[in-house]
Amino acid sequence: MLFLSDYFRNRLRIEYASAGLDIPAFTRRYSLCNLKDCQGLCCHEGCEPYEEETKVIKEQIIKQRVFFNSVGIDLSEPPFYVNEDNEERTRKVPYTYTVPIPSHFSHTACVFRDAKNRCSLQMLSLAEDKPSWWYKPLACWLHPIVLENHGEKIITIPDIENDDCAEPGYPGFSAFTPCGAEAPEGEPGYVILAHELAMLSELLDRDLLAEIKAAL
Template sequence: MMVKGCDPAGCQGLCCYDGVYLLPGEDELIRAVVQRYPDHFRDLPAEYLVEGAWPDGTRGIKTATTPFTFTTSDFPPHFNNTKCVFATSDHMCLLQSLATELAVHRWTFKPTACWLFPLTINDGELAPPPMPGEPDPDYIDASYPGYVTFVPCGKFAPDGIPWEEAFADEIAFFDTVDQLPLWANRGLSVDEIIELAKDGPNPFQTSSE
């Protein structure tokens, strides 16, 4: 699988168009982070996490969205002109920028589905986006033919680079963490998480792992 990697400026953060569905515990972490650093998140709406339903009917807690008009020439017609409320004007992420400011790993507060994209987990292992001719993992029907293969970083690119090289950071982070989501459900405060995160992506990992 050859890809061109992530280019938020080029695609206007297209993968963020519908927000992101959260793993159990990620909602509590995000709420705690927002409450701890209100100035950083001052532009968020009051309801920044909502109950959502994916086109296949799957329901769950996700980040809210706000209207946004994409101007890219290859905008998928089955996508909505919306953007995650945590997206910034330069198509980056408020949760990631806070982690950078605090000098911890940039994905400390970021939802798992966000930092992994466009990779998926299959039987405990990371899997690349599908090759041409293979089904899109989010295919529903003709009205919603898919997700990852309609986003630039998830499309096969003959002039790209191997997916393992393009997403080496994601692979390395995945191989380091001891559970997903990393920081949820540990009973730690935001301040405790920040202190531990300064020691590395996963301070719970032993040297033998």
């Protein structure tokens, strides 16, 4: 369950009702999230929540100031900024990773990440006895799954060859994080990411797992 309104859910449902499902991406093998070894690399660039998510997060920042202070989140400056593409993103703060990271990734972290690399929006959800992804942006809890919407809509786990966010000098994102990189010793994506697929299925009113299994 998520806070998302019926309006937002309907919009997502309509947009992705017939979106392609990248079966080969979900049958490739991956490894489970290991926050301790990874140090939260998926959060290094911050994130760009949907407008409605940003609005709710901003409300929580005001309402739950004491909580965010208590988990060490620095809200002395606005936690969102508008980038050159006019997108509202979470602010990044310097962070030195002590594990090897791809050379095109920066030593930064989302302002909402705590000192143990945990998402404080997820922590807030739990502190309020809500499901853990209640306040966590969709793109964050889906990682490494991506809802591609440039041209043809497709639900995928981008690999090095087909990452929509790749550009000259920036070869991509998901496949360069530990859970989005192919892991021959791991499990198929539809197994590793069963929880994410179930939540996404509920949001889109589809049974993505059944669709994948039917295609095997």
